[in-house]
Amino acid sequence: MLEVSDLSLSVSIQGESVEAVSGVSLKLKAGSVLGLVGESGCGKSMTAQAMLRLGEHQGVTKAGGDILIDRQSLFSMDDETLRHIRGGRIAMIFQEPMTALNPVFSVGSQLIEVIRLHLDMDKRQARARAIGLLQDVGMQDAEQLLAQYPDALSGGMRQRVLIAMAMAADPDYIIADEPTTALDVSVQKRIIALLLNLQKKRNLGLLLVTHDFGLVAEMCDQVAVMYAGQIVEAGPVKEIFDHPAHPYTRALMGCRPEVSEPGVLMPVIGGQVPPPGRWPAGCHFAPRCALADNACQAPVAAKAWRSGEHIARCLHVPEVGQ
Ligand SMILES: Nc1ncnc2c1ncn2[C@@H]1O[C@H](COP(=O)(O)OP(=O)(O)O)[C@@H](O)[C@H]1O
Ligand SMILES: [Mg+2]
Structure with missing residues (x-):
């Protein structure tokens, strides 16, 4: 509790x-x-x-x-x-996803960084987990999405990425x-x-x-x-x-x-x-x-x-x- x-x-x-x-x-x-x-x-x-x-x-x-x-x-x-x-x-999801996402790093590198911060995984494992998390939040082209930058995403997609990040370490x-x-x-x-x-x-x-x-x-x-x-x-x-x-x-x-x-x-x-x-x-x-x-x-x-x-x-x- x-x-x-x-x-x-x-x-x-x-x-x-x-x-x-x-x-x-x-x-x-x-x-x-x-x-x-x-x-x-x-x-x-x-x-x-x-x-x-x-x-x-x-x-x-x-x-x-x-x-x-x-x-x-x-x-x-x-x-x-x-x-x-x-x-x-305990993870947090904010109102404005752009304040929590860094515009100069790709979605993949930010997600993988969070995963590796909390879980004992090498880069490949973390990448696979990142793809899984993005699929869990309803992203269809999860693999392509890893290479994209937050600016290129719609508000709804950014919020999904943020939710995936929040879920990164279970x-x-x-x-x-x-x-x-x-x-x-x-x-x-x-x-x-x-x-x-x-x-x-x-x-x-x-x-x-x-x-x-x-x-x-x-x-x-x-x-x-x-x-x-x-x-x-x-x-x-x-x-x-x-x-x-x-x-x-x-x-x-x-x-x-x-x-x-x-x-x-x-x-x-x-x-x-x-x-x-x-x-x-x-x-x-x-x-x-x-x-x-x-x-x-x-x-x-x-x-x-x-x-x-x-x-x-x-x-x-x-x-x-x-
Ligand atoms: N760092 C701060 N300095 C001065 N006032 C603040 C600070 N943070 C919040 N407040 C004030 O505290 C009150 C509560 O803020 P907040 O928790 O953001 O409210 P809510 O999320 O319910 O809209 C507001 O009046 C806000 O202006
Ligand atoms: Mg508030």
């Missing part, structure tokens, strides 16, 4: 260190898909990157809590062990940060189908970061809803779809394009996610929430609702749930 335990991350804004992720806990089990959902700016990417301990290179000034892989702390791991874990046990967990956001809708569907297929075949634990609640319904077993640095609701997908508790979750669900009638404007949540340093003292969502009252001006703890598995951070949960 890959576990995020009470994770807090600070960044520096105008010379001041402020919290951007606050007390986040998540559990990602082998063979299951966990969705991390929320609007842009809620801290999803920072949380995802912390799961590979990438934050320290991305401007994180302070980290609290822990990330545990099979109860081993990622935060107290030496660099050598961490290098094996990254890619070897990881146990994949962290996919908005893996299809940059792609056309038709391509998105195929990439998602591919990811789910690989996840099932290899019994992967998949964390899917997205702002799209529709995608969560399609793909995930569990979901965690994030707002302004905190998890505001979490639980099994079906439970949350049938009985969303938090007003933010309900608002996000209402914003799914497929819920709106054709020709009718899509509902939006008024206002904006407050940036780090500008969070309200009480419930972070209160300034945008129709149910907010005086009690919401004090910090709100998460509590179980309906079942121990379903938690929500809202004082008005019983009212909302009815």
Whole structure:
């Protein structure tokens, strides 16, 4: 199991260190898909990157809590062990494949390098594995593709190459940060189908970061809803779809394009996610929430609702749930 335990991350804004992720806990089990959902700016990417301990290179000034892989702390791991874990046990797929692919090296040389970094293979073996991986992600001319450069590929093909790279060392967990956001809708569907297929075949634990609640319904077993640095609701997908508790979750669900009638404007949540340093003292969502009252001006703890598995951070949960 890959576990995020009470994770807090600070960044520096105008010379001041402020919290951007606050007390986040998540559990990602082998063979299951966990969705991390929320609007842009809620801290999803920072949380995802912390799961590979990438934050320290991305401007994180302070980290609290822990990330545990099979109860081993990622935060107290030496660099050598961490290098094996990254890619070897936990791999990441980014939103924009060009940031993860190097334009000056061919697809083959990048793929073979990743394979040889983690697996004890000579060049020929690694090349054969690279071809196999490209076929696994649905590339037909895998052999010719090895010689091509990322620039020559379409967005969808680049994302397939990136998925092949993520699979290179047979990881146990994949962290996919908005893996299809940059792609056309038709391509998105195929990439998602591919990811789910690989996840099932290899019994992967998949964390899917997205702002799209529709995608969560399609793909995930569990979901965690994030707002302004905190998890505001979490639980099994079906439970949350049938009985969303938090007003933010309900608002996000209402914003799914497929819920709106054709020709009718899509509902939006008024206002904006407050940036780090500008969070309200009480419930972070209160300034945008129709149910907010005086009690919401004090910090709100998460509590179980309906079942121990379903938690929500809202004082008005019983009212909302009815
Ligand atoms: N290195 C950084 N320095 C300053 N602010 C940052 C840094 N990284 C992220 N942030 C801020 O932290 C918040 C959360 O960012 P992020 O995790 O990227 O959100 P999401 O992925 O949910 O859109 C945003 O307001 C973002 O501007
Ligand atoms: Mg992001």
